Structure formats: C-alpha cells, structure tokens
Amino acid sequence: MNFCSDCGSKVSLQAVAGDNRQRFVCDGCGMTHYQNPNVLVATYVCVGESMLWIKRGTAPAAGKWAIPGGYMENDETPESGASRELLEETGIDVPAHEMLLVSVSSILHMAQTHLVFRCHLEHRPDTVQTEEAVECAWFEEHDLPWEELAFASIEPHVRQVYQWLRKGNYGIRVGFIDENGSQYRNFPLAGATSTGQRNV
C-alpha cells in the first residue's frame, strides 16, 4: 500500500493511538487503512462415498485438482458464496441452505481464512466445463490422484471428510497452517448429519 484509496495522498506506516501495531495512515486526510484477512469459501460436493473435484484452469496450480471455491463477496454469507462459486465453476446449483459447515481454517502466511462446506446429493449432477474448472471428476478416497492435488496442505482435511462420509457422521474441523506445519481439532457432531440430501 502506497497511496490513500480515499484522497490519493501518500500513506506511511504509523503508530495509531489505542492500537498496538503500525497501520498505513494517509499523510493527507489522516485516514487509517486497516488490512485484514480474506475469507475463502469452498465446497465438498458428496455423492455416496465420492466427492467432486475440479481440474483448475487458472493459476495458481492450473492443471491440478482442487475443490470448487473462491473469495467471499461483500453481499454474501459464507454459504451463499460457496454456492455461487460452485455454480460458476461447475454449473452445479446447490442452494446456500444445503451447505453444511465442515471446516474453519487459516493459512497464516497468506492471511486467509477458509470456511469450507459439504453438501450431499443423491446422484452425480451434470457439470459444465468452465475457464476455472476445465474438467470435473468424482473420486472416492482410493482413486483420488493425491499427488496431483493443487494444494497439498489440504490432504488431511480431505482424508477426514472422506472418512466422515464413509461413516455417515461428521464433525467440524477447526485449525490453521503456518510455516511450521498445521494443527487441527475436530468438533464431532451429534447424530447423522448428512441433512439436506436431495436430487439434482
């Protein structure tokens, strides 16, 4: 950050009263510009013991496998953002209220927080090819090409969700990744919670 987005003057890192870290403050109008983590939303689309994977068409990790997702927008809930990203990338229309929270995690060195959902469909829906998802495929745990994951750091999450899927009961996974590795805790949910199952 070099300039004030409000008045266009130069900004500089300054101590701010009542704050314990330096902020970008405008030398002209005095506005303080805070920088905060971004939220990414993504979805595990589950049918039986398989889940939907997309082959990424864009950087980073183009040509590798990921689950559909992207940045949440200002006018969205995490669930409606996950629903929009899924529709945009794959053509699959799952309404926000069928998105069930499955993980809350942070990537500290990228200042990202990821809110990830699962949804459960009875049959594999048709998919479309898009710029962001040049291919869609359904993989069970044993046939997922693990060495071609776009983001290797998600492997423990993915294995956990496959395990929950086979058992038919779920949890919510909470944790983080930093430069030293990752730490997670599971909050097991009571009862069978693959609610919202429906035909597409």
Add this chain to the structure above:
Amino acid sequence: MNFCSDCGSKVSLQAVAGDNRQRFVCDGCGMTHYQNPNVLVATYVCVGESMLWIKRGTAPAAGKWAIPGGYMENDETPESGASRELLEETGIDVPAHEMLLVSVSSILHMAQTHLVFRCHLEHRPDTVQTEEAVECAWFEEHDLPWEELAFASIEPHVRQVYQWLRKGNYGIRVGFIDENGSQYRNFPLAGATSTGQRNV
C-alpha cells in the same frame, strides 16, 4: 474507493474479464481492487452459568454491554485474534487453543463475518479496566440487562449459549442477519464439550 492504493491513479468501476460484477480498476496501472468481507472475532467467557460482559467505552454503542471482540488481524487465526482481543479489552489471558468455536455468522449489510468462540474457566479471573471496556461484569441469563445490549441482534445467540451452558452440551450456530431479519441453524456437538476448562 477513489484512488489506486498501489500507484495513486484514479480508479473506476469496470467490468472485469471472467468476473460477473464490476470492480474498482486503476486507470493508471490496471490493478483490480477487490473488496471483501471483514472477519470479527469475539468470545463468550464462561464460568459456571455466568458469562463475561464488557461495558463498551468506545463507539458504536458506548455504555452498553457486549462480549469482548474485534477485527481479526492478518497474522492471526480466529482463535488467536479472539484471545488477543480478550486480553486487550479485559486483561484476561486465555490461550488460543482453549477457544472453542460456537458460531459463524454474517451481517450482510455490514459485509462482516463473525467467528465467535467460548472458553470455560473454573473461577472468575481478575479483570482490568480499559478504554474499550470501562467495566467488566459476570451475568447469568436472568440477570443480564437485556435492554442494554450494545447489539440487540445478538440476543438469540446469547440465549442459545446460556442454554447450552446450563445443559453442559453445545453446538455450533451458523447463520446470518440481513435487512429482513435473521436465520440460524444449530449443529449440535456430540457429548460434553466444555473441554479446556482450567484455573486462571
């Protein structure tokens, strides 16, 4: 947003290739400036059937009661942000790993997502008076001054957490507030989950 934070040129709202909404794009360097929701983190500090409330010292809602919290910073997890805010506002030091997720909610018209935690202490710890929290008090559900809540919209969450606290089992509450009201779902957790209880 009027000016590019990178080069200081004027920005204008423009259609962006591969995007379905207008973005602020720099007329000089061409940088696209995305605007995304901010994450707030907060904590219900629980001792027995009582919870910690702070009388806010700063706007908005100065003089009214809230739970300690604030914006998450770039180098934080939600839990470490909640822990920092609690310490800054009240002097109570609860480490991040004792923060247990209790709600994920969005305030759509403010482009905020709130990640809220609970923690459980055996005894009421000492508190300090700060600019942000001019008073700390412990209230059970029946003696909380409900008409003096800083943010009336949190009442249903608060009542739910008090109820969980009395029963000794918990859930994670997921939902949103928009201009038409609010919608929430509870994900009940398996078993007694007031883990992390400790002395201060």
